[in-house]
Amino acid sequence: MAARAYWQGQIRLALVSIPVEVYPATKSGAAISFHQVHEPSGKRIRYEKVAPGVGPVDRDEIVKGYEVEKGEYVLLEQDEIEAVKIESRKTLELVQFVDASEIDVLYYEKPYFMVPADDLAEEAYIVLRDALRQTKKVGLGQLSVRGREQLVSIKPCGRGLVMEVLRYADEVNKAQSYFRDIADAKPQPELLDLATTLIDKKTAPFKPAEFHDRYVEALHRLIEKKRKAKGNRRILEDPDEGRPAAGSNVIDLMAALRKSVGGGAPAKASTKSPAKKTTTKKTASTRNRKAG
Template sequence: MPARAYWQGQIRLALVSIPVEVYPATRSGAAISFHQIHEPSGKRIRYEKVAPGVGPVDRDEIIRGYEVSKDEYVLLDDEEIAAAQVESRKTLELVQFVEPSEIDVLYYEKPYFVVPADDLAEEAYGVLRDALRQTRRVGLGQLSVRGREQLVSLKPCGRGLVLEVLRYADEVHRAQGYFKDIPETEPSEDLIALATTLIEKKTAPFKPAEFHDRYVDALHRLIEKKRKAGTGKRILEDAEDDSGGKGGNVIDLMAALKKSVGEDKPARKPAKNPARKPAARRKKA
């Protein structure tokens, strides 16, 4: 368990308070970051803070500004911004409960593990967890942390609870703006049946460890190869092409789906000269 919690406080359900600690449930992936280098000298590029017509400026002379119109700013110093921040409260009050399906996947932002802060909190923690599981509900509340108020949900996860930071409504684009030009025509039932068969054929348990970033892996191999070579020369490698070449638009969707599910095998042809059964002998009278 990480040494430092993201948040410590209590979850409140009416008159019941449960001391908890909240820890990040995820971590950054194995992304590779690059610096800009001046090739002739091998020195790293640095940047200065410059004001047009003034030149380089000191950090002490820099304050924040909100642009209200082109080249017109409302200036705010650190004290003014700090005074406007929401006071970090140590209580997460569950003010509403909803069915999980009511929260669109677009609203979920980041998950956190919630654990009881001490032995005395374990009983109430378990009651809340099991009650959420039996009612199949998700708790909603607002968490104040680091000067910002976040909308969060709380739901059971195994023997524990998971808190998920949710986006506010103004942070999510409306899907209608992107999907409005898609025609409402329904595909044929035969095509849907073939697509359903293909989905069922490829259905398997989700194993996250089987997926990895192939681009990052390729960069690691390239960096290691250049490091061992001890040269600054470029090394270009042919990228693996899993697509089998660039394909055009699917002309015959039915044929493509049949081929995908393995239904494109040719039918068996009847034998040209089937053997005739010998005629039955007549019985003697």
């Protein structure tokens, strides 16, 4: 378990309080971070805290300020900010319960493990966990953490509970503005059958360990090549190397799906209709005859 909890407090359900601790359920992946470097000298670029007309300043002279007008700030000390009393600072009150399916996937932001703070809290914790599982509901509440109040959901996960931070409504774009131009049409039944057959063919249990960040792996290979190369020469790899040559964008969707279901290579997405493909071929054929 992590040495430091993300949040410590209590879940409150009516008159019942359950002391809990919350820990991150995820961690950073195998990302690569770069530094800015002065090429002629090979030295890393550093940044200083500066104030206009003053120059570099000491870190202990820096406080937080809220701009109320252009160039005018209200200065706040950290202990003043910490002293602001918000009920949800140490208490997560479950104010509503909903079906998990009612929460759109767009609202979920980040998961956390929630565990009982001690042995005395465990009994009430287990009761809440099993009650949520039996009713197939998730609990909603708000808690204050690291300078902001977060909307969260609580739901069962194995022998414990998972708390998921949710986005507020004003943080989620409306899907209609992006999808409104998509035609309200039904696909041909045969095309739909072929597509579902292809999905069934490629369906398998989810095993996260089988997926890797290929971009990060390629960067590691590039860095190792440059480390071994003399003179730090440039190495530009062709991202399309090893791929089959790209053909025409014009495909027959039915033929492509049939070929995919049969185990053939996937075809490129269609941008033109099959009818235009025939016309293009005829035109090319006519030109060839004229040229001959």
